[in-house]
Structure formats: C-alpha cells, structure tokens
Amino acid sequence: MERVERAVRIVAVQAALLTAALHLLWAIPRLSPAMLAESVADSRPFLFVPAAVLLIAVAVAVFRGYRYRRLSTLGGGTLAALLVSYPLYHGGATADALATEPLALAAVVVEAVGVVAFAGLYYFHHPDRFGLAAADAADSDSDNDASSD
Numbered sequence: 001m002e003r004v005e006r007a008v009r010i011v012a013v014q015a016a017l018l019t020a021a022l023h024l025l026w027a028i029p030r031l032s033p034a035m036l037a038e039s040v041a042d043s044r045p046f047l048f049v050p051a052a053v054l055l056i057a058v059a060v061a062v063f064r065g066y067r068y069r070r071l072s073t074l075g076g077g078t079l080a081a082l083l084v085s086y087p088l089y090h091g092g093a094t095a096d097a098l099a100t101e102p103l104a105l106a107a108v109v110v111e112a113v114g115v116v117a118f119a120g121l122y123y124f125h126h127p128d129r130f131g132l133a134a135a136d137a138a139d140s141d142s143d144n145d146a147s148s149d
Contacts, residue, residue, distance in 0.1 A: 015114030016059035020052035076118030083111040
C-alpha cells in the first residue's frame with residue numbers, strides 16, 4: 001500500500017508543478033505595469049500567478065511527506081477550480097479555444113490527472129488509514145508504563 005501511495009504522491013506533485021509552470025508560462029508575458037493603472041479586460045494573469053504559487057507550495061509540502069487531508073483538499077481543489085473555470089470562461093467556444101491554445105490543452109489534461117491524484121491522496125491520508133487509533137492506543141500504553149515506574 002505504501003508503494004501505491006508513493007506513486008500517487010509523485011503524480012500529484014508533478015501535476016501541481018506542471019500546472020503551475022503552464023499557468024506561469026501563459027500569464028507572465030501578459031502581465032504589465034500598465035494593467036495596474038487601467039481597467040483590466042482579462043484578469044486571468046492576475047489570478048494565475050497566485051494560483052501557481054499556491055500549487056508550488058502544496059507540491060513542496062506533499063513532496064516533504066506531509067500527510068494531511070486538508071493539504072490534499074487544497075491541492076485538488078485548486079486544480080479543480082482551474083479545470084472548471086476554463087470552460088466557464090470560454091463558454092461555447094471552449095473546444096475552439098483548446099484547439100488553438102496548446103498550453104491550455106496541456107493544462108486541462110494535467111489538471112484532470114492532478115485532481116484524480118489528489119483525490120487518491122485524500123483517500124490514503126484518511127485519519128484512521130494508517131492506524132492512528134492504534135497509535136493512540138500505543139501512546140496510552142506507553143503512558144501507563146511510564147506511570148507505573
């Protein structure tokens with residue numbers, strides 16, 4: 001079971017980092033100081049940069065081995081929000097937009113894989129999955145042994 005969790009964790013980290021890289025590749029050339037002073041027609045560059053930073057932070061935490069369900073939820077939820085927002089933004093022209101933007105197509109595929117991987121991590125990081133109840137019992141047994149000394 002540890003091998004499967006490790007593989008899912010690697011896929012989740014790679015999906016988060018690749019999604020962050022793809023969104024930064026798209027957003028950074030479109031950012032300019034003039035956009036801050038004038039009205040903004042497209043707010044996506046301003047949203048993609050913080051989303052990418054958040055995904056990098058989640059990927060680092062998952063890579064370091066933190067096993068928290070909230071972390072899996074944050075990573076999967078961010079990827080799902082990016083995945084769902086693409087067709088919401090483009091509406092009926094989503095298929096045409098995907099056909100003309102190769103970065104968008106790659107991002108959508110990687111986001112879908114990442115959502116599945118983070119859902120798997122959410123499953124593996126269940127509080128009782130690795131016997132936390134047994135660990136608590138072991139702690140209480142060691143406390144009883146220490147108090148009997």
